Amino acid sequence: MANLNVMSWGEYQLFSLTNQRGTQVDISDLGGLIVNFYAQDKSGQTRNIVLGYEAPSEYLKGRCYLGCIVGPWANRIANGRFSIDDVDYALELNEGTNHLHGASANLGEKRWDVTRVDDMTLKLTTTVNAGEAGYPHTIDFVVTYHLTEQSELCICYEAMPHGLTPINMTQHTYFNLSESEDVLNHSVQIHSDRYLCVDSCAIPLFEAPVANTPFDLRQPVKIKEGMIQANEQLQAAGGFDHCWCFDATELQPNAVVYEETTGLKLHVASDQVGMQFYTGNFLNHELGRNSQVYKKHAGLCLETQCYPNQINMDNKQDCIYGPNKPYRHNVVYQVQTIGK
Incomplete structure (x- = not known):
């Protein structure tokens, strides 16, 4: 039977969603x-x-954003600066010249209020107050997690800003489908023919076709085979850390990850225009659970979102939200077992 268990976890709690599979x-x-x-x-x-x-203390000390909701702005804003209606704003910088993942307003470090909706659904709420990390207005956040009997983890992100504010939320879970030292033998497929080329600060420069590049993942490719190709973008990032582009208005497939030895396959679908595929390039002997040491490429992230630095692009209006335009983002992570 599906059920929801609640356990104490230091000063916090863990809520377990379980299905019949x-x-x-x-x-x-x-x-x-x-x-x-x-x-x-x-x-x-x-x-x-x-x-x-x-x-919990290790999550609060960690700098790799393992498993957390990130926002108010996931990914990067160049120089932490943007303008809305000819008013300039400056956000806190926490990655060189970049504002990254909300900086000190990071949703991943907040205690959320949790409502149990039913045995398969949790609703979480929190608030970022005006002025936190430079955000100009108070923002109320709601995230709903729902686990189906088809092993789909459905996540709905919502935000209600009290004034015009850029918002971009995502989930920063690092996946490893085999519990192995790295994910280089995982195969990945991304259903997109375009990606964003980035500068040395990981800020997008322009949209480019994936054809004839290591970023052409329209057919399944083992990660290690993609990364051995000579490519300045891959070398500068230390692996994949790029955003693929989608024409998203409805929920659509973004990516599939497969690990042959376990038969586990992960499907990702969302209604977002971008998905950041990140191969854990900055993991550096991070001490994880069960005394595991997470080295470079120990996990991969599939972060559905708008474009990095979109608030400074021509399509900036699409990522500005306010009292009359609430933010909403749906994503589904489905795990499937092949050969069982």
């Missing part, structure tokens, strides 16, 4: 964290397919 997702009121994501592989073994720490 044995899929279990543990979510915390700290940062809306996906702390554990258990799935049955093709041999019937239970695998935890996400990276994580043991204790």
Whole structure:
């Protein structure tokens, strides 16, 4: 039977969503964290397919955004600056010249209020107050997690700004479908023919076709095979850390990740115009759960969102929200077992 269990977790709590297939997702009121994501592989073994720490304090100390909801602005804003209606704003800088993942207003470090909707659904709420990290207006956030019997983790992000504000939310879970040292033997497929070329600060420069580049993942490619190709963009980032482009208005497939030895396959679908595919290039001997050491490429992220730095692009109006235009973003992560 589907059920929802609640456990204490230091000063916080863990809420476990479980279905009849044995899929279990543990979510915390700290940062809306996906702390554990258990799935049955093709041999019937239970695998935890996400990276994580043991204790809440480690998440608060960590700088890799393991498992958390990120915002008010996921990804980067160049120089932390933008303008709305000819008014200039400056956000806190926390990655060189970039504003990244909300800086000190980061949603992943807040204690969220949690409402149990039913045995398969959690609703979380929190607020960023005007002035936090330079954000000009108070923003009320709601995130809903729902686990289906088809092992789909459905996430709905909503935000209600009290004034015109750029918003871009995502989930920063690092997936590893085999609990192996790295994800280089995972295959990835991204259903897009365009990606964003970036500068040395990881700020998008222009949209480019993926054809005849390592970014052509329209057919499944092993990550290690994509990364050995000579390419300045890959070398500068230390791997994949780029945004693919979609014509999104309705929920549509974005990506598929597959790991042959476990038979586990992860499908991602969203209604967003972008998806950042990140291969854990900045993981640097991060001490995780069960004394595991997460080295470079230990996990991968599939972050559905608008474009990085979109607030400074020609399509900036699409990422500005306000009292008469609330933010909403839907994404589905579905785990499937092949060969069971």
